[in-house]
Amino acid sequence: MNIIKTALISIGLLASGHTLAATYSIGTNQQGSLFYSLGAALSKVMVEKTDKQYRVAPYAGSSTYIPMMNAGRLEFGFANGGEATFAYLGKENFEGRANENLRLVGVVIATQTSFAVPVNSDVQKVSDLRNKRVPSGYNSGRTFHYYSNAALASDSMTIDETKKVPNPNFVSAITALAENRVDAALIPMNVGAGKKAMATMSDGWRYLSLDDSAAAKEAVSTNLPSARIVSVKPDPSKTGVVADPTNMIEVDFYLVAGADVSDEVVYDLVKTMASNQESLKKAFGAYARYNPEKMVQDNVVPYHEGAIKAYKELGFWNK
Incomplete structure (x- = not known):
């Protein structure tokens, strides 16, 4: 009887979303790249500071994982401002393949x-x-x-x-x-x-x-x-x-996301990043260049609604 009761409680917890947290992946270039180090550090801090699970997901290049975000098969990734523009508009290396579901989360660093x-x-x-x-x-x-x-x-x-x-x-x-x-x-x-x-x-x-x-x-x-x-x-x-x-x-190097990532998840990520600059810097030195107040920059790619909500609360939204 106790086994049956325990199983029913476990099923109830699973249904209510209180057990295994969803895992959010951050697409990066391969190990040894700046994107990989940025993604690994961000994942570490997000796991430490939130109740969500994050992991770094290395790929051959951003032109590989950006279409995955567009298709809803990857939550986050890094891209420079130029490639984000090409991807969203379907130009250059994305010719004829507009990634219209790509959204900006914010500028992480300039390199x-x-x-x-x-x-x-x-x-x-x-x-x-x-x-x-x-x-x-x-x-x-x-x-x-x-x-x-x-x-x-x-x-x-x-x-x-x-x-x-x-x-x-x-x-x-x-x-x-x-x-x-x-x-x-x-x-x-x-x-x-x-x-x-x-x-x-x-x-x-x-x-x-x-x-x-x-x-x-x-x-x-x-x-x-x-x-x-x-x-x-x-x-x-x-x-x-x-x-x-x-x-x-x-x-500028942006953190980008797929449009279908929930507003709550993106909002939480932006707020966590903005309040944990020192932890990010400790995880990877390049974050010494990260400035929350400069996360919003002009780009043809639209910002994610969850990010916009966070920036408005932080007083950084200037669009």
Whole structure:
């Protein structure tokens, strides 16, 4: 009788939703990428601070998991502002496949990226990459195809003027740089794969400083929507920054969600993030750049209703 009673209580609890909490997945690029580290840290903090279960879900690239969010098969993911725009409108690498169910949760950090070359390389500026071995394709992480186009365009170049070396994603391209199979590779600031390459290369690597003329800035934003050129000064905390200043491409990195994720879940996530910046920073240092007050930025992709509710309560909604 006691066994039957226990079973009935368990069934009742399951029906009322008071047992196993739903698990929410955060799509990221593969391990070693900035997105993966951001997602792992966010999952950790959300599990610690809420009654919900979160887990990081690595994929080959954001062009793989964004359609999953659009189809309701994945709750959250990371995307830069340019790729989010392409995905929502069905342009470029999402040509003819508009992801109209994509919604913004908010800007997590802005990140800087440029081409990196071995310290002893004779390449001093982007145009010096003409006829050099440069990663191309990025079929599993297509957003770096547009990063590459934007960086090359800053010095009036295209990928066809280089010796193209197909690479599936930016992590493999960084590995190719470390193994001397390419002459340059795009490395996001302080990404784990870049630090690993720095440690394994005999003399390490350094960033190329981009041209920051008006024409260069326009070329960058044309090739990668929401991208801009910023100046970064050398600092021990900024791996590979040697030239003073080093001009790099900066893009906002968004946390995005599927439209069918409940308003309550997204609302809770935003409020938890906004009140736990120190915990996020402790989980992953890049969150030192996270500012809740800057989570709302202009983009063609609409914000999730749950996020809008949270931002209005926080006083951050300026749309």
